[in-house]
Amino acid sequence: MTRSLLLLLALLGLNAAAAGEVGLPKPGTLDGVGVNIHFTHAKPGELEMLAAGGFRFVRMDFFWEGIEKQKAVYDFSAYDHLLADLDRLGLRAYFILDYGHRLYDGGLSPHTEEGRAAFCAFVKAAMQRFAGRGSVWEMWNEPNHGMFWKPVPNAEDYAKLALAVGETIRAVAPKDIFVGPTTSEIDLAFMETCFKAGCLAVWDAVSVHPYRHRPPETVAEDYRTMRQLIARHDLKRMMGVAVTYKDQPVVAPSQVLPILSGEWGYSSSINGWGKGYDEVRQGQYLPRQWLTNIANEVPISIWYDWHDDGTDAKEAEHNFGTVRHAYRDGQAEVYEPKPAYLAAKTLTTVLKGYQFSKALALKEDEHVLLFAKGDQLRLAAWTSGDAPRTVTIPASTGRFRVTGHLGAEVPNMVADAAGLTLTLTGDVQYLAPIDANPSLRLAVAWERLPLEVVVTAAQTGELVHQFDPINKRHVIGPPPLVETIITQFQNPLESSVEVGTDGVMIAPGMHFPVKAILPIGERAPSQPPITVDLRINGSVVWTQTTRPVISNPVHLRVLAPVTTDGKTRVPVLVDNSAGTNFRGQIQVTAETGEPLNRARDVAVFGGQTLLLPLVVDRLPEPFHLGVEVTAGSGAAMIRSLPARIYRPLPLDPATWSLHPDGDTTVASTQTLKSTTAEVMVGLGGQATLDLDYRLDKGWKFLRLVPKSPFDLGAAKEIGMWVCGDGSGNIARLRVVDASGQIFQPEGGRLTFMGWKWLTFTITPHTAHWGGANDGVAKAPLKLDTLFLLDQADQSRPSQGTVRIAGAMAVE
Structure with a gap:
């Protein structure tokens, strides 16, 4: 765009987005970083400070009920005001089409033909007014969470609404960006329901809110899983076939839908939101989150939140902001910056106009990203490990200017014949070569490998x-x-x-x-x-x-051995749900590789999951078992599971007690009883522990704890059958290592009904606190809590029954 055209647009009060640049930001740049706001009328100086921090998008609710105050009468004046302010500052809007309306479907989320038609009429009116302004339109906010989709989350109803809205937008504003399903965390089951319903045909990107109590870099594997899920349900697009919806072209062939980080932040509250996630950690994590997203080809990253929502240092929701809560009228910076704001401003200043080139390969928790702008080069370097470490980057000899993550200039570094040696910490540092650096130019000139x-x-x-x-x-x-x-x-x-x-x-x-x-x-x-x-x-x-x-993996899982009718059986779960047909032979093996059963012929279709109770001649003590699936005797290996130690955990109710925890002022009732169940066909008579509960609204959770210490050895994970109640509450457990460090792995939300195998994995990224507090589990481990039921939606009560069976620790 020419300078004269930019000047003309400025004189007209327009920006590049208003002039027709309505697509997604270019991947690998900082054009897509943004922040959540909660207003349409900014205080004087507020949006100016936001823009000075380098934020390019603002994410804001586009409230249906606040706009349509009478049936079919729409008042967009508040958003006219907001968009005028955004245009003046060259910012773009990321609007959330939400929520229910008192005039339709009883105020619940739209789930009838009438409700969907009314919502689409509202969307049509919005598109007619605001199309072509560079806005991104997001389909609802966290519809998999009971706080936002009323009365309870329903993926099928959400998908019907998303398809109807998508058709409306395509008809009225085909160039505007429409995204979903904007789930709370990485809810693959909810996403897949939407994908199966056809939502990928109307979305321009898949948005998600990857919240976690772990470092930002851990999202990379989640994004990888999402990309594969999108690819499986978007095969025509992947194969270069033009995709249409209602006979209308949707996206160019061979274009893969990108993933957006539509909302994600870390609270700096002192109540242990993430056990040690204070303002310092929050300031570390903001640039690391954005850089991790850039390296994973995520073009939009929205940080939650702009300013603190309150002043209670113990309240998590009050402390997600990049700046403090109090407004300072008349000052140059109308809010007091937190480290997160300074980190955002530093990152967007140092790398303004730069394009991501590639991640330079070091160890898994060592991160060095290379950026280029013409002949100018920049490096962003840090570690996601708990301790600093020294690395050497093969740069040419010469000087480097160094900027700290909060903007402080630090002494120059000099690369010698061995390269550039620097100490990586949890703070991102930015390095700019002062002298010509041929080695870095060679790196930029090499095409980036696919993820x-x-x-x-x-x-x-x-x-x-x-x-x-x-x-x-x-x-x-x-x-x-x-x-x-x-x-x-x-x-x-x-x-x-x-x-x-x-x-x-x-x-x-x-x-x-x-x-x-x-x-x-x-x-x-x-x-x-x-x-x-x-x-x-x-x-x-x-x-x-x-x-x-x-693309066609086979998952194997050894379950707790059972003895019935004088025979010992090792149940092996063969999950081929994402695979293609195969046939072969399966055997259980000892640590030495010796077969413990006769080879059993097996044929598994793609999409099928089988439970195979394999009769074994003997069980080694301890249970040190592996599994091999071959194409036949002496033939190629299809899938193997290395031998591991399995420790079944007794589920005798006399061994356990159920305790309420959390806010002592929040009431709860809970009972524990024992029954039996058939968790899968062929795996009946399993002893279960049943947790009946009712939790009042507020911070409350239940802990199923052993009455005496239980040794887990050097366990790496604990697995169990869980019969979900569809509550959406979160399944966790706790173990304590030899130093007194507590690890709290998570098994996911109980959005499902019926039996499902859950795995709780202990890694350095698992939430941990106390003791050595270094993320390294030191054997022997002790079981603190076999099952922790955490109330996910604290704004309302929850009740139900959760059952567990077949619990087992695995080294």
């Missing part, structure tokens, strides 16, 4: 769908034995360089394909990262990593 490489494993003789990277087309044929990864390198220097193991001379400006071979092995859901090197003049200069993803 993951999706491959399909298959048996000999099977035909599979696969992507041909050479001819860039999708084909069906025999399964490949290897996958070839190809990235391009273009020599940016003024002289020729030798590239690759063969030392091919590449002249300035010329290209060279960097190839890596990825063997396709068994159908394991989790694969180690693959490292690809750029070799220049005989030496490895830069390294990138990518993650292989098996």
